[in-house]
Amino acid sequence: MIHLITGGSGSGKSAFAENFLVNLGETKRFYIATMYPFDEESHQRIRRHRRMRSEKNFTTVECYTNLKKLQFPSDSNVLLECMSNLVANEIYQEEGAGRLTVSAVLAGIRYLADMVENLVIVTNEIFSDGMDYDEETARYQEYLGKINESIAAFADRVTEVVYGIPITIKGDKMRE
Amino acid sequence: MKLIIGGAFQGKTEYAKNRYSVKQWADGRVCPWDEIFRAEGIHHFHEYVRRMLTEGLDPADAAQRLCQENKDVVIVTNELGYGVVPVEAFDRKYRETTGRICTKLAEQSSEVVRVICGIGQVIKG
Numbered sequence: 001m002i003h004l005i006t007g008g009s010g011s012g013k014s015a016f017a018e019n020f021l022v023n024l025g026e027t028k029r030f031y032i033a034t035m036y037p038f039d040e041e042s043h044q045r046i047r048r049h050r051r052m053r054s055e056k057n058f059t060t061v062e063c064y065t066n067l068k069k070l071q072f073p074s075d076s077n078v079l080l081e082c083m084s085n086l087v088a089n090e091i092y093q094e095e096g097a098g099r100l101t102v103s104a105v106l107a108g109i110r111y112l113a114d115m116v117e118n119l120v121i122v123t124n125e126i127f128s129d130g131m132d133y134d135e136e137t138a139r140y141q142e143y144l145g146k147i148n149e150s151i152a153a154f155a156d157r158v159t160e161v162v163y164g165i166p167i168t169i170k171g172d173k174m175r176e
Numbered sequence: 177m178k179l180i181i182g183g184a185f186q187g188k189t190e191y192a193k194n195r196y197s198v199k200q201w202a203d204g205r206v207c208p209w210d211e212i213f214r215a216e217g218i219h220h221f222h223e224y225v226r227r228m229l230t231e232g233l234d235p236a237d238a239a240q241r242l243c244q245e246n247k248d249v250v251i252v253t254n255e256l257g258y259g260v261v262p263v264e265a266f267d268r269k270y271r272e273t274t275g276r277i278c279t280k281l282a283e284q285s286s287e288v289v290r291v292i293c294g295i296g297q298v299i300k301g
Contacts, residue, residue, distance in 0.1 A: 008257030009268075010275015041265070128183070129259025137260060162255070162290060163181065163275070163282040165299050 002113050003120045003157040003171075006148065012164035014081060015052060017122045021079050022056050024118055028076045031058040032067075034086040036093070049081070064089045065096045067108025071115075078116045080109075083123035083151075087144045102146050109151055123148050125160075177247055179285040180296070181255045181278065187294035188252050189219045195289070195296070196250045204253075212238070213245045221253035225274045229266070239277045243284045253278060255290070 003020065007013035021029055031053060037043050050060075058079070063070055065086075072078055080086070083105075090096040090105060097104035113119045127145060132138075152158045157171035166174055180192045192198065202215035204224030212218050228235040242249065255278075256271040282288050287301030 008255070008275065009261070010257050010272040010279065012275075012279040041268075125258045126260045127258070131259060133260060141260065162299060163179075163288070164279040165282055165288060167299060 001118045001157065002109075002151070002155040003118070003159065004123060004148070004151050004155040005120060005159050005161060006123045006125055006169075007161035008125050011161050013122055013124075013161040014049065016159070016161045016164065016166060017079055017081065017120050018053050018056055018058075021077050021118070021120050024077050027117060028073060029056070029058045030072055030076055030078045030116075031060045032070065032078060032080040033060055033062050034064060034080065034082060034089065036064045036085070036089055065093055067105070068111050070112065072112075074115060074117070076116050077118040077120070078112060079120045079122070080112070081122040083121055083147060084126065084144055087147060088140060091140060091143065101143050102150075105147050106150050110154075121151060121155075123151075177243065177281065177285045178250045179278070179281050179288045180250065180252045180291060181288065182291035183258075184254050186291045188254075188291045191289070191291045191294060191296050192217065192219070192250055192252050198250050209233075209238070212242055212249070215246070215249060217250040217252070219252040221251050222256060222274050225277060226270050229270055229273060235273060235277055236280075239280060243281070251281060251285075 005013050005017045033046070035042055035046055037046055061070060087101060087105060090101040091098065109121065126141060133141065152170060155170065158169040160167045160169055168174060178196060180188050182188050198217035200215060201217045201219055202211040204218055204220035204222065212224065218224070225235040228238060257275045262268050262271065282300065285300065288299050289296040290299050
């Protein structure tokens with residue numbers, strides 16, 4: 001199963017995604033961490049996320065670019081967090097896919113989805129503030145938007161998390 | 177506790193006034209800090225959070241106290257955080273703090289309504 005989870009900043013989407021994976025059962029859990037720790041604020045964010053999942057038995061694998069280098073057992077449940085960081089890394093880091101980011105990321109997602117039992121992907125809504133951005137930022141929005149749209153098309157479930165409340169966009173509605 | 181959320185200028189306060197019989201509102205933009213603990217309704221709650229952060233106060237503490245002392249309050253707040261990560265550190269802190277607080281308030285609320293174009297969708301309750 002592929003489950004795409006989206007939401008705004010501070011919406012509780014990560015906690016929801018982690019709990020969703022935990023509720024899938026005791027199968028081995030992996031966490032693909034994509035945030036590159038480039039300053040104190042990102043270190044703080046990473047520490048906060050580590051605290052959040054410390055009791056949930058995840059094995060953390062750091063991956064800033066190229067999902068295809070990852071290997072997991074076929075019966076594992078995997079959480080990728082989060083797509084917005086991965087896309088930024090692919091665009092801006094030297095070893096990233098650059099202009100080929102959209103196709104590289106989608107190929108990576110399909111590769112993982114074929115390998116593991118359940119793949120949960122956290123992404124981010126960065127499209128609704130009504131601001132016009134410079135060309136580079138607009139390209140980032142475009143790439144992330146295309147990737148979200150493409151994953152949603154082949155995902156089994158798409159959920160938007162609004163202040164901790166899951167809203168089903170695609171798939172059967174969840175029961176509390 | 178009831179929580180009304182949505183983007184700016186969506187008719188949230190009007191919607192809340194029609195749905196709940198709240199006569200006395202605390203305005204988060206200008207009200208004294210303590211007013212939210214006894215008000216029937218609070219609107220512009222996100223501005224209250226921003227003011228506290230600007231003053232170096234902790235809005236999470238205020239939100240916790242609100243949950244304990246004013247359990248029947250109706251809170252109207254903008255839904256933030258649907259844009260590109262802001263350049264300014266304060267702006268990032270403001271939108272994330274507001275999000276985390278609203279997630280807590282949503283958890284405590286018996287009803288959460290999201291208003292778009294003046295139309296409310298009950299997403300909890």
